Amino acid sequence: MLYRCFLLVALLLAPHLAHAARIVVFGDSLSAAYGLRPEQGWVRLLQQQLGSTHQVVNSSLSGETTAGGLARLPAVLRQQRPDVLILELGGNDGLRGLPLPAMQDNLSAMVRLAQRAGARVLLIGMALPPNYGPDYGAKFRQVYDKVARRHKVPLVPLLVAGFEQDLALFQGDGIHPVAEAQPRMVRNVLPALTPLIARK
Structure with a gap:
C-alpha cells in the first residue's frame, strides 16, 4: 500500500520534474536590481511568476562589461550548471564607448561557452540614450541582432521595450528602471524564455 502511494506521488510529480529548469540570469545593474530592494527587481519577480517548478539564480553584477x-x-x-542562461550584458560597454567589435566578440564567446556547457541561451538587448548619437546607437543595437543570428539564439531586442521613452519609469539617472517598471521587464522576457524552459 505504501509503495502504491509513493508510485502515485511520483507519477503526479513526473510532468513537473521533467520540465524543471535551472535558469541563471547573467547581467549587469539592470538585472541586479540597482537602486531597488532585491525583491523588487525583475529577476526576483520572474521567479515569482514561474513559481517553484523552476529555479532562477541571479548572477548579475552592477557595472559589469x-x-x-x-x-x-x-x-x-x-x-550553477544552468539549463538556461539569460545573457543581459553590453549596456556598460555602450555607455563607456567601448569598441563594438570587442563587445560582439565577447557576447559571442559567452554564448559559445554556455552552449558548450549544455545551456540554452536567451540574449537580451539594450539601447543607448539618444545623446550617444543615432549612428553609434544603431550599431550598438545591431550587435545583439548579429550575435543572435550567428548563434541561432532567441533575442529579446530591448529589455525596457514599451516604456523606454517614459522618464517617469526610470530612476534619476535615466538608465535604471524604477520598481513599478520591473514587472514590465518580466513581461518582455517571458515570451522568449517560455519555449526554452519547456524543453529539457
Missing part, C-alpha cells in the same frame, strides 16, 4: 562577464562566466557555469 562584456569583457568582465566573459572572464567571470566559466566559474558561474561550473558552479
